[in-house]
Amino acid sequence: MTRFWKGLLTALFAAAMTASVAAPARADTWAPPSNLVTPLNQVWQHVESTYGDLYGFRNYGWDQVFANRGYLNFCVRWDSPQPVTAQQRDAVHAQLARQYEKWTDVMAGHNGFPYASVPIKVVGWAVRDRNQLKWTDNSVDIYVNDIRENAPQCSEGCGRFFNRNGTYPRCPGGVARHYDQSLWLTAGMGGGAGGDWGQRIGSEYYMNNLNSSDVHILLHEIGHTFGLDDFYDWTPSGVGGFLMKAGSASVITEFDKWMFRDWWRHLKNRYGF
Numbered sequence: 026m027t028r029f030w031k032g033l034l035t036a037l038f039a040a041a042m043t044a045s046v047a048a049p050a051r052a053d054t055w056a057p058p059s060n061l062v063t064p065l066n067q068v069w070q071h072v073e074s075t076y077g078d079l080y081g082f083r084n085y086g087w088d089q090v091f092a093n094r095g096y097l098n099f100c101v102r103w104d105s106p107q108p109v110t111a112q113q114r115d116a117v118h119a120q121l122a123r124q125y126e127k128w129t130d131v132m133a134g135h136n137g138f139p140y141a142s143v144p145i146k147v148v149g150w151a152v153r154d155r156n157q158l159k160w161t162d163n164s165v166d167i168y169v170n171d172i173r174e175n176a177p178q179c180s181e182g183c184g185r186f187f188n189r190n191g192t193y194p195r196c197p198g199g200v201a202r203h204y205d206q207s208l209w210l211t212a213g214m215g216g217g218a219g220g221d222w223g224q225r226i227g228s229e230y231y232m233n234n235l236n237s238s239d240v241h242i243l244l245h246e247i248g249h250t251f252g253l254d255d256f257y258d259w260t261p262s263g264v265g266g267f268l269m270k271a272g273s274a275s276v277i278t279e280f281d282k283w284m285f286r287d288w289w290r291h292l293k294n295r296y297g298f
């Protein structure tokens with residue numbers, strides 16, 4: 026359940042940022058349950074004291090949603106020798122959208138967040154061998170044997186991780202076929218990893234949970250994509266199990282929801298809110 030976006034990104038980050046548009050201050054409707062105020066403050070203080078570039082970093086999931094004005098595009102990195110049918114392809118997409126919605130629903134109508142929903146589109150699949158993909162339609166772009174980190178990837182010219190200015194001149198399909206994140210499914214992997222680049226989990230785990238209501242490792246890793254931290258060595262006061270404390274919960278808890286909203290509270294001024 027590693028959060029390794031900080032290390033990965035240091036080298037790649039472009040410093041140039043557009044200044045956010047000045048907007049009149051709006052009412053902050055931050056109102057967590059009283060029993061969560063202290064632990065939430067502890068978490069944010071911990072984030073502020075341990076994240077190296079907390080307020081300078083500009084590729085959190087939040088930044089991606091706002092760059093697109095309300096949607097996210099994905100590449101599936103199929104890091105497995107197994108075949109995939111069209112039906113499985115569509116089920117992979119549908120489950121990703123359902124899991125993402127569990128997080129984005131937390132924001133709908135909350136504290137000025139402007140999007141009632143954040144559509145999830147899978148625009149590409151990356152594989153080692155085209156014959157693994159048992160479909161012939163062109164509903165997604167297919168990338169064959171483009172290997173990075175010993176795994177198939179979609180074209181770097183189409184990936185936000187490699188193109189921070191929001192234009193994709195080296196992507197054949199342009200902005201419409203760019204991808205913000207990768208859903209990286211690796212055969213034989215236990216646990217997972219998450220960051221601004223996407224989420225990585227076991228392919229067997231994901232395919233065995235296409236109809237599960239809560240794919241908890243994926244949910245945890247999506248949390249990292251939006252900045253949420255791990256809790257390996259400490260626990261905030263007065264809270265029990267929660268999703269971001271790996272192994273202690275298998276659903277998004279009320280505490281997880283408020284930690285997520287706290288990220289919005291602290292970042293929203295960069296989007297003019």
Ligand SMILES: [Zn+2]
Pocket residue numbers: 026027028245249254255271
């Ligand atoms: Zn983690």
